[in-house]
Amino acid sequence: MKTIVCIKQVPDTAEVRINPETNTLIRDGVPSIINPYDMHAIEAGLYIKEKTGGSVTVLTMGPPQAETALRYAISMGVDDAVLLTDRAFAGSDTCATAYILSKAIEQLGVDIIICGKQAIDGDTAQVSPEIAEFLDIPHIAYIRKFDDIKNDRIVVQRLMDEGYDLVESSLPVLLTVVRELNDPRMPSLKGKIAAKKAEVKKMSASDIGAGEDDIGLKGSPTQVRNIFAPGTTKDRKILEGAAEEQVDLLLKELTELKCL
Amino acid sequence: MFIRIQKDKCSGCETCIDSCPYDAIVMKDGKAEINELCQICSACLSVCPEGAITETEENSDKKEKGQGAGVWVFAEQRDGRLADVSLELLGVGGMLAEKRGAELSAVLFGSTEKEADELIKWGADRVYHCSAEIFSRFNDEAYSRLLSDLIRQYRPEIVLAGATPAGRSFIPRVAARLRTGLTADCTSLDIDSETGNLLQVRPAFGGNIMAAILCPHTRPQMATVRPRVMKRSEYDSGRKGAIIKVTADNITSRTNVIETVKEVSGAALNLQEANIIVAGGRGTDGQKGFDLLFELAGVLNASVAASRAAVDEGWIPYRHQVGQTGKTVGPKLYIACGISGAVQHLVGMQSSDIIVAINKNPDAPIFNVANYCISGDLFEIVPMLTKKLKEVKGL
Numbered sequence: 114m115k116t117i118v119c120i121k122q123v124p125d126t127a128e129v130r131i132n133p134e135t136n137t138l139i140r141d142g143v144p145s146i147i148n149p150y151d152m153h154a155i156e157a158g159l160y161i162k163e164k165t166g167g168s169v170t171v172l173t174m175g176p177p178q179a180e181t182a183l184r185y186a187i188s189m190g191v192d193d194a195v196l197l198t199d200r201a202f203a204g205s206d207t208c209a210t211a212y213i214l215s216k217a218i219e220q221l222g223v224d225i226i227i228c229g230k231q232a233i234d235g236d237t238a239q240v241s242p243e244i245a246e247f248l249d250i251p252h253i254a255y256i257r258k259f260d261d262i263k264n265d266r267i268v269v270q271r272l273m274d275e276g277y278d279l280v281e282s283s284l285p286v287l288l289t290v291v292r293e294l295n296d297p298r299m300p301s302l303k304g305k306i307a308a309k310k311a312e313v314k315k316m317s318a319s320d321i322g323a324g325e326d327d328i329g330l331k332g333s334p335t336q337v338r339n340i341f342a343p344g345t346t347k348d349r350k351i352l353e354g355a356a357e358e359q360v361d362l363l364l365k366e367l368t369e370l371k372c373l
Numbered sequence: 374m375f376i377r378i379q380k381d382k383c384s385g386c387e388t389c390i391d392s393c394p395y396d397a398i399v400m401k402d403g404k405a406e407i408n409e410l411c412q413i414c415s416a417c418l419s420v421c422p423e424g425a426i427t428e429t430e431e432n433s434d435k436k437e438k439g440q441g442a443g444v445w446v447f448a449e450q451r452d453g454r455l456a457d458v459s460l461e462l463l464g465v466g467g468m469l470a471e472k473r474g475a476e477l478s479a480v481l482f483g484s485t486e487k488e489a490d491e492l493i494k495w496g497a498d499r500v501y502h503c504s505a506e507i508f509s510r511f512n513d514e515a516y517s518r519l520l521s522d523l524i525r526q527y528r529p530e531i532v533l534a535g536a537t538p539a540g541r542s543f544i545p546r547v548a549a550r551l552r553t554g555l556t557a558d559c560t561s562l563d564i565d566s567e568t569g570n571l572l573q574v575r576p577a578f579g580g581n582i583m584a585a586i587l588c589p590h591t592r593p594q595m596a597t598v599r600p601r602v603m604k605r606s607e608y609d610s611g612r613k614g615a616i617i618k619v620t621a622d623n624i625t626s627r628t629n630v631i632e633t634v635k636e637v638s639g640a641a642l643n644l645q646e647a648n649i650i651v652a653g654g655r656g657t658d659g660q661k662g663f664d665l666l667f668e669l670a671g672v673l674n675a676s677v678a679a680s681r682a683a684v685d686e687g688w689i690p691y692r693h694q695v696g697q698t699g700k701t702v703g704p705k706l707y708i709a710c711g712i713s714g715a716v717q718h719l720v721g722m723q724s725s726d727i728i729v730a731i732n733k734n735p736d737a738p739i740f741n742v743a744n745y746c747i748s749g750d751l752f753e754i755v756p757m758l759t760k761k762l763k764e765v766k767g768l
Contacts, residue, residue, distance in 0.1 A: 124396060124578070126581060129579065145396075175409070175410070176399070176409055176410060199409065200409055203407065203408065203411050204409075204412060205409075206412075206554065207545070208549060208555070211549060234578055235557075235577055236557070236577070236579070236697055236698065237558070238557065239557055240545075242513070242542060243545045246545070246546040246549035247549055250627075251514055251626070251627040252513060252542075252546075253628060254513075254538070254541070268631070272538075273538050274537070274538055274692075276633070276634045276635040276636035277633075277634050277636065278511075278630045278634070279631040279632040280628055281628065282627060282628040330413065334553050334555075335556060335586050335588050337412045337415075337584050337585070337586055338572075338585040338586065339415060339585050340416055341582065341583050341585075342582060342583070343583050343716060343719070343720070348744060349740070349741075349743055349745075349746060351740075351746045352745055356753050356757060359754070360754060360757045360758050360761060363729065363747065364761055364762070364765065366745060367745075370727060372649075372705055372726075373673065
């Protein structure tokens with residue numbers, strides 16, 4: 114089985130704060146991490162390799178520094194790493210990003226593609242289904258358990274609002290995974306050594322045969338017009354006094370508003 | 374458009390680097406440089422003390438706008454029943470259609486003519502309805518193929534869908550198939566009065582910032598909206614409209630749902646329909662705190678929710694999670710106990726009518742969005758609230 118895991122290097126959004134004076138993000142000291150859902154995708158790729166043999170390739174698109182994320186994946190046990198990097202990719206939205214990744218995957222060849230269910234910086238969850246559409250293969254989102262993996266067929270549990278669906282698909286297929294699926298392993302010493310030595314394959318727009326109208330800003334149907342800090346304040350009352358007074362006051366107010 | 378740094382003007386002061394939410398400005402040979410992460414959000418333009426950063430327009434940017442007219446809402450059904458988010462989309466869709474002087478249509482896969490007629494009463498002028506067997510259950514490929522075909526045939530200008538598990542899974546396929554833009558989880562939608570484009574606002578970076586997104590050149594403009602974010606329009610039992618029957622010949626799928634298993638019922642399931650929600654965060658300090666919340670919820674006939682912090686600690690299952698990575702809720706009353714109020718949580722509950730916050734820390738951000746702020750210990754306040762409510766209700 115040939116598996117490709119798509120990952121993204123993201124700022125740790127839990128650490129990001131807004132500077133209220135300048136209305137900009139405070140990024141000082143915010144670490145770059147592998148998108149947490151992608152860690153589960155890497156673990157899933159390694160699980161499939163252990164079950165069925167074959168290889169796991171990790172793929173990302175990003176600036177040269179994204180190589181750090183790829184090397185970490187190698188330290189976890191991934192076989193190869195590919196970095197899609199090119200100035201021409203600048204400004205790519207989800208559609209253009211999915212197109213670029215799909216062109217690379219076409220070249221690499223694949224049976225199963227695994228992605229995290231979404232990236233924590235954008236939270237769109239769009240790139241993965243879009244990759245599947247560009248490749249004209251099926252996809253199953255929110256996998257929480259593998260029930261069966263065969264050469265031509267896979268059966269998985271898809272997490273839904275009220276429970277789960279048991280879904281089967283032909284291969285090749287793209288899967289997105291949720292946290293419940295597994296616990297990502299720690300890098301081994303052997304893996305860390307491999308990560309240092311490994312060669313990360315770099316691919317540019319021309320390497321994957323992507324035309325300039327399909328990538329970067331020109332290939333992106335959506336544009337960010339502007340960004341701003343989320344609004345807060347409403348009518349607000351600070352309840353004063355001892356605990357019991359506060360509770361009494363709250364009950365009185367809520368009763369008047371017919372909230373209870 | 375393009376962001377450009379004029380190297381001769383750049384003094385290498387690095388001011389712009391912090392202004393970029395996308396980490397797209399890096400220093401190279403003592404000068405700032407834009408890398409491939411740039412999203413052209415223009416945040417850096419005003420911060421450069423040297424005025425070295427400019428926006429430039431390329432000739433090729435002036436593309437012809439795609440054609441299309443009308444606003445479409447994808448009306449999701451589960452077990453034949455219309456999902457609430459479908460009716461909420463008809464609410465906002467109606468506003469957009471009015472501003473564009475266009476019709477509002479709904480697309481319904483599965484269900485019966487009775488549900489199609491309901492959509493008209495909730496505001497649709499037309500309903501495209503396909504009742505083929507393959508649509509009785511959610512299926513990514515079948516749904517995305519037929520919806521793409523219909524969009525190609527009838528050319529709407531705007532297509533909205535619910536950001537539900539199904540919507541978030543199959544709508545991106547439609548956008549990719551049509552090579553058009555899609556904006557996920559919009560919290561506000563409007564028409565830009567100058568250009569007539571759809572103005573889509575959504576949270577990014579875990580809700581730390583809001584981004585306004587446009588899809589200026591391709592049609593349709595597509596967006597998803599989470600449940601409980603928009604308000605429904607008025608139900609009019611006398612409303613008339615057209616139902617257009619759609620057939621689904623040659624629609625097949627390579628995936629198949631073998632079985633649908635329901636695991637949740639009661640409180641957790643009803644989170645998005647709940648009138649009252651009692652929510653706990655890190656301050657609940659585990660099971661003991663949540664026991665108090667469940668007791669309060671019992672008296673109020675409320676559902677129990679949690680912040681990501683509490684779910685990550687393993688104190689309560691994920692399906693109780695409210696926030697950017699959980700559910701969006703909009704109850705009449707939201708009681709936040711021991712929740713600090715990270716933006717990631719706030720975006721999931723801000724549309725609640727009344728918010729009560731109980732927190733030890735008087736500076737907790739949750740107090741910025743609360744209507745009633747109690748700075749105190751939840752282990753004291755919550756049991757007292759429960760006791761007094763029991764008395765009031767004669768329990």
